[in-house]
Amino acid sequence: MKKIAIIGRPNVGKSSLFNRLVKKRDAITSDMAGTTRDVKRREVVINNKRALLLDTGGLDKGCELYDKIKDMSLKAAHKADIILYMVDGKGLPEDEDKKLFYELQTMGKDIALVVNKIDNDKMKDKLWDFYEFGCDAIFGISVSHNRGTVNLLEWIYNHIPDSDIIDEEAEEIISEPEIPEYENELNDEEFFAQFEDEEDGYFYTDEEEVEDDSIFAQNDKIKEFDENDINHIKIAIIGRTNVGKSSLLNALLGEERSVVSDVSGTTIDPIDESIDYKGKQLTFVDTAGLRRRGKIDGIERYALMRTKEMLENANMALVVLDASEPFLDLDEKIAGLVDQNRLACIIVLNKWDIADKNEFERIKNEVRDRFKFLAYAPIITLSANTHQRVDKLHDMILKINENYSQRITTSQLNAVIDKAQQRHQLPTMHGQVIRIYYTTQYETRPPKIAIVMNKPKGLHFTYRRYLTNKLREAFDFTGTPLLFKAKKRGER
Numbered sequence: 272m273k274k275i276a277i278i279g280r281p282n283v284g285k286s287s288l289f290n291r292l293v294k295k296r297d298a299i300t301s302d303m304a305g306t307t308r309d310v311k312r313r314e315v316v317i318n319n320k321r322a323l324l325l326d327t328g329g330l331d332k333g334c335e336l337y338d339k340i341k342d343m344s345l346k347a348a349h350k351a352d353i354i355l356y357m358v359d360g361k362g363l364p365e366d367e368d369k370k371l372f373y374e375l376q377t378m379g380k381d382i383a384l385v386v387n388k389i390d391n392d393k394m395k396d397k398l399w400d401f402y403e404f405g406c407d408a409i410f411g412i413s414v415s416h417n418r419g420t421v422n423l424l425e426w427i428y429n430h431i432p433d434s435d436i437i438d439e440e441a442e443e444i445i446s447e448p449e450i451p452e453y454e455n456e457l458n459d460e461e462f463f464a465q466f467e468d469e470e471d472g473y474f475y476t477d478e479e480e481v482e483d484d485s486i487f488a489q490n491d492k493i494k495e496f497d498e499n500d501i502n503h504i505k506i507a508i509i510g511r512t513n514v515g516k517s518s519l520l521n522a523l524l525g526e527e528r529s530v531v532s533d534v535s536g537t538t539i540d541p542i543d544e545s546i547d548y549k550g551k552q553l554t555f556v557d558t559a560g561l562r563r564r565g566k567i568d569g570i571e572r573y574a575l576m577r578t579k580e581m582l583e584n585a586n587m588a589l590v591v592l593d594a595s596e597p598f599l600d601l602d603e604k605i606a607g608l609v610d611q612n613r614l615a616c617i618i619v620l621n622k623w624d625i626a627d628k629n630e631f632e633r634i635k636n637e638v639r640d641r642f643k644f645l646a647y648a649p650i651i652t653l654s655a656n657t658h659q660r661v662d663k664l665h666d667m668i669l670k671i672n673e674n675y676s677q678r679i680t681t682s683q684l685n686a687v688i689d690k691a692q693q694r695h696q697l698p699t700m701h702g703q704v705i706r707i708y709y710t711t712q713y714e715t716r717p718p719k720i721a722i723v724m725n726k727p728k729g730l731h732f733t734y735r736r737y738l739t740n741k742l743r744e745a746f747d748f749t750g751t752p753l754l755f756k757a758k759k760r761g762e763r
């Protein structure tokens with residue numbers, strides 16, 4: 272990917288252009304010179320071509336020392352393929368700018384002189400003064416008034432090779448969980464024969480038998496979403512050392528790290544950090560550990576222990592994997608903890624900027640193969656460094672939270688379960704007829720479903736899985752585990 276550097280003195284409008292190009296208020300602009308602290312890099316799309324934009328800055332106010340500006344500019348220029356040299360059109364060309372510009376020109380890279388703050392037609396004449404830089408590619412623009420930027424964009428576009436055109440259709444970036452299809456034309460015997468190799472025996476229940484009958488009575492009175500649940504999501508970012516957890520946290524928090532005001536019952540722990548996103552509160556749990564410098568690493572037991580603690584306080588886990596490296600056993604061990612905690616989950620393939628994009632299919636299959644227990648989790652590829660698709664992850668978090676919190680009415684559930692039973696009947700247990708009377712969801716986050724039947728112990732493991740998949744087909748349970756409880760009809 273081509274790298275574009277925006278270079279120039281403090282306050283000429285570099286951050287403003289950067290923001291315009293990434294189409295977001297991402298870098299911070301202000302009237303004070305030197306407000307851009309770090310070099311930021313963001314993936315940008317110019318029309319349909321991809322490039323990496325570097326924002327330079329970090330010169331303190333009062334530090335107008337030309338040497339420093341020159342130093343930084345040269346450093347940035349070395350890293351870049353395309354240089355946008357920016358000057359303030361309100362002033363006169365300065366000799367130092369000119370000298371530096373010549374020096375940059377000798378580097379043999381594509382370079383444009385961008386004269387900013389040409390806010391109106393009257394200002395246009397100012398542009399003539401800058402022709403003495405001797406640059407063919409000179410653009411008079413006004414970022415704040417959005418003037419002249421089209422020509423500049425066209426110039427940039429022409430300097431990005433066609434190989435960086437995004438083929439949106441071909442690019443697989445998100446993978447939804449796969450729901451197996453059942454061959455309906457098989458008779459029951461053939462149908463169950465398919466599972467013969469699998470775990471034998473009759474399945475009873477994920478948990479203890481339900482003792483309290485009242486839970487079944489309340490189901491349909493509860494509205495589809497519990498407001499408190501759906502508006503606050505507690506997220507644990509987990510993964511082994513160096514996969515990019517802290518980087519992802521920073522990317523998700525964004526520049527405008529807003530401290531969310533206390534919502535009743537959701538007091539924020541100082542070790543947690545929260546943001547508002549589209550009216551929802553996203554709390555990242557136990558971020559202190561992610562931010563601590565000189566973190567203890569390499570100690571597997573410690574890593575697992577800490578992850579466990581984080582997961583106890585969360586309802587969603589982002590399992591971060593490094594897509595640029597082979598997966599390790601520790602990745603699996605950490606991901607296994609999500610399953611134990613029955614959490615909503617998204618698998619994040621980070622460092623996609625340096626991963627082999629042609630390998631998506633292979634990597635995806637390996638993830639599905641290694642992390643079978645997270646078969647319900649969608650996979651997203653992204654880059655915490657360039658922020659590629661971080662916004663998509665934000666949206667995905669909201670969607671998965673909805674799925675995790677949803678309540679399906681008893682009638683909707685039974686319609687699906689009845690249809691599934693019509694296709695394939697419940698197998699008998701030692702000649703005894705097994706019957707499902709009805710099913711009902713009695714809890715959310717995650718959805719828990721009770722199957723009320725004559726002999727709970729007679730619900731075959733494979734049949735339960737068949738029902739799970741039929742429910743996943745009928746409703747959007749992407750990203751959420753689905754728990755079943757087999758139960759005898761209460762004597763009431």
Ligand SMILES: Nc1nc2c(ncn2[C@@H]2O[C@H](COP(=O)(O)OP(=O)(O)OP(=O)(O)O)[C@@H](O)[C@H]2O)c(=O)[nH]1
Pocket residue numbers: 279280281282283284285286287288299300301302303304305306307327328329330387388389390412413414415416
């Ligand atoms: N009139 C006018 N002002 C602009 C324009 N573009 C940016 N500015 C203003 O110029 C000031 C500096 O803009 P920045 O984008 O922060 O400049 P910068 O070059 O990134 O500055 P540093 O972070 O100090 O390096 C801000 O007050 C902007 O609002 C423009 O096209 N016209």
Ligand SMILES: Nc1nc2c(ncn2[C@@H]2O[C@H](COP(=O)(O)OP(=O)(O)OP(=O)(O)O)[C@@H](O)[C@H]2O)c(=O)[nH]1
Pocket residue numbers: 510511512513514515516517518519561566568621622623624625653654655656657
């Ligand atoms: N190329 C690339 N590098 C990344 C990306 N995300 C993180 N990194 C780099 O990977 C290294 C580790 O990133 P961190 O965010 O510290 O990883 P971590 O998982 O928090 O590490 P520990 O705290 O040690 O467990 C750093 O050098 C990051 O710059 C990415 O999307 N792309």
